[in-house]
Amino acid sequence: MELDPLLLSRLQFAFVVCFHTIFPVFTIGLASYIALLQGLFFKTQNPAWDRLALFWTKVFAVVFGMGVVSGIVMSFQFGTNWSNFSFAASNFLGPLLSYEVVTAFFLEAAFLGVLLFGRGKVPQGLHLLAAIMVATGTFISAFWILSANSWMHTPQGVELIDNRFHVLSWSEAIFNPSFPYRFAHMAIASFLTGGFVVAGVSAWFLLRGRDLAANRRALSMCMWLLLVLAPVQAMVGDAHGLNTLEHQPTKVAAMEGHWETSGNVPLLLFAWPDQEAQENRFEIGIPNMASLILTHTLDGEIQGLNEVSPEQQPPVALVFWSFRVMVGIGLLMIAAAFAGLLLRRKGRLYENRLFLKSLVGMISLPFLAVLAGWIVTESGRAPWLVYGIMTHAEGVTPSLTGAMALFTLIGYVAVYAVVFYAGLYYLTRVVRNGMLPESEREEVDGEVHRPKRPLSAAHTPFDDDAESVRS
Amino acid sequence: MEMFDLSIIWAGIIGFGIIMYVLMDGFDLGLGILYPFAPDEQARDVMMNSVAPVWDGNETWLVLGGAGLLAAFPLVYSVFLPALYIGVFLMLAGLIFRGVAFEFRFKSQRNRRWWNRAFCWGSAVATFAQGAVVGAYIQGFQVEDFVYTGGAFDWLTPFTVLTGLGLMAGYALLGSTWLILKSEGHVRDWAYRITPMLLAVVLFVFAVISIWTPFVDPLVWERWFGHIHLIWIFPALALLCALLVYRGVRQRRDGYPFVATIGIYVFTYLGLIVSKWPMIVPPSYTLWDAASAPESQLFLLIGVLFVIPVVLGYTAWTYWVFRGKVRVGEGYH
Numbered sequence: 174m175e176l177d178p179l180l181l182s183r184l185q186f187a188f189v190v191c192f193h194t195i196f197p198v199f200t201i202g203l204a205s206y207i208a209l210l211q212g213l214f215f216k217t218q219n220p221a222w223d224r225l226a227l228f229w230t231k232v233f234a235v236v237f238g239m240g241v242v243s244g245i246v247m248s249f250q251f252g253t254n255w256s257n258f259s260f261a262a263s264n265f266l267g268p269l270l271s272y273e274v275v276t277a278f279f280l281e282a283a284f285l286g287v288l289l290f291g292r293g294k295v296p297q298g299l300h301l302l303a304a305i306m307v308a309t310g311t312f313i314s315a316f317w318i319l320s321a322n323s324w325m326h327t328p329q330g331v332e333l334i335d336n337r338f339h340v341l342s343w344s345e346a347i348f349n350p351s352f353p354y355r356f357a358h359m360a361i362a363s364f365l366t367g368g369f370v371v372a373g374v375s376a377w378f379l380l381r382g383r384d385l386a387a388n389r390r391a392l393s394m395c396m397w398l399l400l401v402l403a404p405v406q407a408m409v410g411d412a413h414g415l416n417t418l419e420h421q422p423t424k425v426a427a428m429e430g431h432w433e434t435s436g437n438v439p440l441l442l443f444a445w446p447d448q449e450a451q452e453n454r455f456e457i458g459i460p461n462m463a464s465l466i467l468t469h470t471l472d473g474e475i476q477g478l479n480e481v482s483p484e485q486q487p488p489v490a491l492v493f494w495s496f497r498v499m500v501g502i503g504l505l506m507i508a509a510a511f512a513g514l515l516l517r518r519k520g521r522l523y524e525n526r527l528f529l530k531s532l533v534g535m536i537s538l539p540f541l542a543v544l545a546g547w548i549v550t551e552s553g554r555a556p557w558l559v560y561g562i563m564t565h566a567e568g569v570t571p572s573l574t575g576a577m578a579l580f581t582l583i584g585y586v587a588v589y590a591v592v593f594y595a596g597l598y599y600l601t602r603v604v605r606n607g608m609l610p611e612s613e614r615e616e617v618d619g620e621v622h623r624p625k626r627p628l629s630a631a632h633t634p635f636d637d638d639a640e641s642v643r644s
Numbered sequence: 645m646e647m648f649d650l651s652i653i654w655a656g657i658i659g660f661g662i663i664m665y666v667l668m669d670g671f672d673l674g675l676g677i678l679y680p681f682a683p684d685e686q687a688r689d690v691m692m693n694s695v696a697p698v699w700d701g702n703e704t705w706l707v708l709g710g711a712g713l714l715a716a717f718p719l720v721y722s723v724f725l726p727a728l729y730i731g732v733f734l735m736l737a738g739l740i741f742r743g744v745a746f747e748f749r750f751k752s753q754r755n756r757r758w759w760n761r762a763f764c765w766g767s768a769v770a771t772f773a774q775g776a777v778v779g780a781y782i783q784g785f786q787v788e789d790f791v792y793t794g795g796a797f798d799w800l801t802p803f804t805v806l807t808g809l810g811l812m813a814g815y816a817l818l819g820s821t822w823l824i825l826k827s828e829g830h831v832r833d834w835a836y837r838i839t840p841m842l843l844a845v846v847l848f849v850f851a852v853i854s855i856w857t858p859f860v861d862p863l864v865w866e867r868w869f870g871h872i873h874l875i876w877i878f879p880a881l882a883l884l885c886a887l888l889v890y891r892g893v894r895q896r897r898d899g900y901p902f903v904a905t906i907g908i909y910v911f912t913y914l915g916l917i918v919s920k921w922p923m924i925v926p927p928s929y930t931l932w933d934a935a936s937a938p939e940s941q942l943f944l945l946i947g948v949l950f951v952i953p954v955v956l957g958y959t960a961w962t963y964w965v966f967r968g969k970v971r972v973g974e975g976y977h
Binding site: 241246260270283340343570571572573581584635 | 703730733739741791
């Protein structure tokens with residue numbers, strides 16, 4: 174079988190970017206949560222807030238460190254595998270990606286050290302400021318990256334001269350049509366991710382009766398937050414979808430598994446899209462619902478995949494199913510938030526073990542939803558790299574062979590498997606040791622304090638005897 | 645075109661970033677290379693502790709350089725990375741393993757042996773790849789119409805293997821002289837013992853590369869044996885610095901060898917730049933050919949001019965806070 178460098182490059186990019194996304198999507202939400210906890214402590218001087226902030230800062234440190242490590246790879250991917258694209262788009266993408274790096278460094282140099290190591294050493298107000306600046310910085314980083322990505326979906330403000338994009342208007346290019354929707358959708362996704370992780374971990378601590386005062390507060394806050402944000406995310410997602418319908422109708426057609434342009438389109442709950450036959454097998458749907466959602470009329474016409482030739486269609490089954498995974502998890506989140514409200518009104522929010530256990534089980538779901546959502550939007554753009562202007566095939570590195578791409582794909586999977594395993598393993602130990610009174614906590618013996626490096630903010634040992642970890 | 649040539653300014657910024665990276669990550673990568681030869685585990689702790697507060701700040705310059713190249717000289721980015729595809733992967737894999745090993749070694753007892761190995765191998769592979777990049781730059785790239793057209797292993801030649809091994813010796817020298825500066829007792833004695841040997845290896849490779857390079861690239865031949873005699877000052881100064889390293893070791897003056905080694909690097913680097921100037925993608929593209937649009941260079945310049953002083957200030961402050969010797973059995977507190 175011939176190895177296809179294009180397919181392998183796409184797989185590789187998908188792999189490294191999915192792996193990387195897991196970390197920032199969590200740290201963006203968590204940074205804001207830590208800033209909130211610091212603010213509450215500053216205002217009320219209630220030590221419970223301080224204990225929570227301390228614990229979550231340790232988790233933040235480890236996750237941030239892993240995000241930085243996986244991010245280094247990202248900054249080289251564009252050149253190694255997509256050199257034609259990088260060269261063509263460099264006038265716009267270069268400054269944007271660099272601004273992201275610059276923002277991250279500025280943040281790390283100036284404020285992260287104070288947040289991680291300044292507790293008790295700098296005035297409380299300054300520590301709070303550092304937390305707020307770190308949270309702000311994560312959003313500025315996301316701003317640049319999402320702007321660059323949105324431009325690839327809805328390019329504008331540029332002119333193509335001699336196969337290179339030249340920027341005519343920075344503001345038009347940066348604030349391109351899909352950017353506000355994507356940014357809002359992703360920002361809320363980050364808060365939801367942070368919210369569900371904090372809720373799940375707090376529930377885990379409550380199930381073990383650890384630091385009840387602090388963890389009840391944390392869980393209560395999270396459930397209020399999720400009660401607001403989970404439904405809001407559904408609405409923002411809907412608006413994002415309508416924006417996509419306007420600019421990338423083929424993507425929406427793939428999301429809905431809609432082959433022929435027509436009115437009275439049903440909302441498919443289940444189907445098996447068959448790209449070769451250009452039709453679905455085993456359709457089960459709600460009549461007219463898709464028309465209603467997308468056009469706000471029952472018989473509204475929706476453009477089908479048949480408007481473009483089969484070569485210009487995205488991989489329909491992947492987009493269709495990823496979309497259903499994302500929406501399904503979103504609905505589950507809304508259900509969990511309302512279940513929390515019901516239990517709160519009965520006064521059993523902190524005692525209902527089934528609910529608490531479900532929350533623990535839901536920790537991984539927001540990450541899955543985010544990855545599924547990104548697969549929808551990125552695969553849905555195929556075969557375009559810059560929508561309507563440059564295809565994946567045109568953007569890939571011409572000198573790349575299938576064997577080279579396969580070698581690095583296997584290499585990155587192997588490297589990340591080790592790093593991810595070590596990181597996740599360590600993170601679970603940090604959590605297991607979390608929120609214990611100081612005397613019961615495991616610390617690294619003679620730990621040397623080395624500032625500035627995120628991971629040194631956590632003092633949990635990496636191995637030693639597993640039994641001594643209190644569960 | 646305007647009052648300033650933005651491409652020259654950017655060449656200056658990126659050139660500065662590269663030498664900062666080489667010097668700063670150089671000594672901590674060098675310690676990784678020397679790791680298996682350390683006399684005992686105590687010495688390894690001292691080595692680790694001496695770079696622990698600063699190493700990841702050192703690597704920020706690498707990322708800044710990579711992103712800056714895409715923005716300011718996209719041709720470099722879109723030719724070097726495909727041409728060095730396998731090498732770039734090895735370097736990144738090496739740096740990742742080494743970074744993770746750095747963190748978890750301290751928190752680990754039972755698995756420490758494995759983290760030690762990851763630290764050493766990661767450092768060695770990353771360094772070799774960086775040295776090979778320098779060699780590949782001197783060799784030049786097969787480029788047609790702004791697109792790399794060579795093969796996957798064009799970068800791997802006897803010449804680049806030599807530059808790769810040469811940089812390993814060079815980083816090890818930076819590492820050993822850094823250790824002289826930062827340690828005492830038996831650890832420093834060991835560093836003093838190995839420094840002259842490393843210096844000899846570095847000088848040998850330096851000589852071979854200097855003789856070989858003009859034959860690899862006719863432009864370099866023309867530059868060195870043409871009319872401009874002033875440029876011979878750079879190799880002369882580099883050799884003088886090598887002599888100072890040796891003297892510093894003989895007289896046991898702890899600060900001298902490290903500073904003089906930095907001198908060797910700076911003058912060799914300047915020598916390389918004047919050999920190749922203004923070719924940035926040899927053999928045929930100058931830095932103006934490789935540049936992005938002026939408005940893009942300007943757009944980013946504003947942010948970078950604001951951030952570089954902050955990063956420099958913070959870096960200087962970190963080094964100041966952690967100045968002085970690292971003792972056996974103790975880290976910084």
